Amino acid sequence: MQLTLDYNETWLHRMNPAFKLVFFLFLFLGLLFIHNPNIITYVTLLPLILVAFFTGHKRKLLLILMIPFLLLFVSSSSSMIFFGQGTTTWWKWGLIHITEESFYRGLHIGFRALNFALLGLIFALTTRPVLLFYSLTQQLKVPPRFAYSFMAAVRILPMMVEEFQQLKNALLVRGVKKEKGWKRITQSITLYAVPLLSQSIRRAHRIAVAMESKQFHNGKRTYYYETRLSKFDGLFVLYIVLGVVTMVWLGLEVPTYEITDVRNSD
Amino acid sequence: MKRLKLSDILITIVIALVFGIIYKLWGPVYNLVKPFGLHVGDIVYGMWFIAGTVAMLILRKPGVALLAETAAASGEFLVGSEYGLSVLLYGIVQGLGTELVFALFRYKRYTAFVAALSGIAAAAGSLIMDVAYGYILDLALWNLLLLISARVLGGILIAGIFAYFLVEALEKTGVTSLVRPASHEDFKALDK
Numbered sequence: 001m002q003l004t005l006d007y008n009e010t011w012l013h014r015m016n017p018a019f020k021l022v023f024f025l026f027l028f029l030g031l032l033f034i035h036n037p038n039i040i041t042y043v044t045l046l047p048l049i050l051v052a053f054f055t056g057h058k059r060k061l062l063l064i065l066m067i068p069f070l071l072l073f074v075s076s077s078s079s080m081i082f083f084g085q086g087t088t089t090w091w092k093w094g095l096i097h098i099t100e101e102s103f104y105r106g107l108h109i110g111f112r113a114l115n116f117a118l119l120g121l122i123f124a125l126t127t128r129p130v131l132l133f134y135s136l137t138q139q140l141k142v143p144p145r146f147a148y149s150f151m152a153a154v155r156i157l158p159m160m161v162e163e164f165q166q167l168k169n170a171l172l173v174r175g176v177k178k179e180k181g182w183k184r185i186t187q188s189i190t191l192y193a194v195p196l197l198s199q200s201i202r203r204a205h206r207i208a209v210a211m212e213s214k215q216f217h218n219g220k221r222t223y224y225y226e227t228r229l230s231k232f233d234g235l236f237v238l239y240i241v242l243g244v245v246t247m248v249w250l251g252l253e254v255p256t257y258e259i260t261d262v263r264n265s266d
Numbered sequence: 267m268k269r270l271k272l273s274d275i276l277i278t279i280v281i282a283l284v285f286g287i288i289y290k291l292w293g294p295v296y297n298l299v300k301p302f303g304l305h306v307g308d309i310v311y312g313m314w315f316i317a318g319t320v321a322m323l324i325l326r327k328p329g330v331a332l333l334a335e336t337a338a339a340s341g342e343f344l345v346g347s348e349y350g351l352s353v354l355l356y357g358i359v360q361g362l363g364t365e366l367v368f369a370l371f372r373y374k375r376y377t378a379f380v381a382a383l384s385g386i387a388a389a390a391g392s393l394i395m396d397v398a399y400g401y402i403l404d405l406a407l408w409n410l411l412l413l414i415s416a417r418v419l420g421g422i423l424i425a426g427i428f429a430y431f432l433v434e435a436l437e438k439t440g441v442t443s444l445v446r447p448a449s450h451e452d453f454k455a456l457d458k
Contacts, residue, residue: 120350208273
């Protein structure tokens with residue numbers, strides 16, 4: 001969600017947002033059917049190229065955004081590497097049992113997580129939320145009640161941030177002391193979470209009443225932004241199809257690991 | 267069936283988006299506790315089920331839990347979650363779990379016990395996704411059991427008990443009377 005970030009518009013921004021969402025979901029499901037670690041390693045290059053060259057954002061920002069991905073890779077692969085089942089033992093120490101099978105399965109899960117993360121980043125960096133909701137109602141026939149609720153709710157969030165600052169200042173002026181340890185949690189819930197939530201519920205209720213009194217309804221309507229499919233959607237599909245075919249071929253012909261299926265065979 | 271009105275949907279989504287932001291911030295927390303403690307860190311996973319329970323306890327209408335969890339996941343996704351698209355599908359399945367429990371009680375019971383059960387159901391949903399996504403069935407058995415118990419315990423504690431007390435605190439502000447359908451007790455009170 002880039003509200004303030006500086007970026008150049010690229011062809012990825014011009015894709016139809018609803019189409020992008022559905023297509024990405026298919027890619028997600030497709031990735032679940034790849035069990036060959038060679039293939040998934042090569043496939044990771046596809047979203048990586050898009051993130052690096054076609055999101056239109058500054059390199060520095062992209063690098064900062066990708067730092068958590070390393071942590072993600074380690075955290076998603078580690079338990080499988082250390083505690084997964086397998087027969088060819090590499091290393092055993094107490095509870096930790098690293099086998100060849102579990103190692104590659106862990107690596108596979110890590111690459112999978114990386115793929116999802118990169119695809120998610122592409123989507124988040126190149127999609128304007130408002131256009132996404134417009135296009136969901138126009139292309140996928142999502143009821144306007146849901147789409148417009150989303151858009152209104154997104155606008156409430158900055159107000160909550162403002163309110164949070166206000167609360168903080170008010171408590172500071174009144175000399176409220178921060179509790180220590182577990183009490184800190186209960187304190188921040190009663191002092192911050194409850195008022196912030198209850199206020200935004202009231203606000204949401206008022207907005208809904210106002211919308212309905214101004215004749216917001218679920219029927220046929222016209223749109224300020226018209227969203228359509230374009231050649232950029234075709235271009236993206238072409239990139240993915242050609243890319244996946246190439247990477248699968250590479251994975252089969254030029255494998256980097258010996259294992260070709262990470263599922264447990266017994 | 268009580269159909270969701272515009273105000274129900276809007277309030278559900280606002281609550282969900284607030285938790286969506288928390289979901290996003292929760293990612294690094296989880297990734298930090300996960301690699302060390304043999305899945306014990308999965309206790310914090312329960313935070314990712316909380317939107318459904320909280321919204322359902324507040325609004326008490328069919329469909330609210332599923333909508334809230336899905337919306338929270340979309341919010342998390344749109345602000346650039348490091349889990350990317352997977353959060354959307356996880357959100358839907360977890361929301362279905364929560365929704366199912368409240369449906370089993372025919373949307374009539376909203377106690378801490380039912381909330382805890384809904385936390386368990388959401389945990390089950392997330393585990394089903396993990397079987398497909400993270401091959402968790404190929405973990406050593408003791409490790410898998412540890413994962414399941416930590417996840418379920420987290421569901422009960424955070425998405426069940428904690429959510430229940432959060433909503434109870436909200437009730438004291440009177441905001442829930444704004445959104446809940448009139449209950450049987452309300453009608454009885456009129457007869458007095």
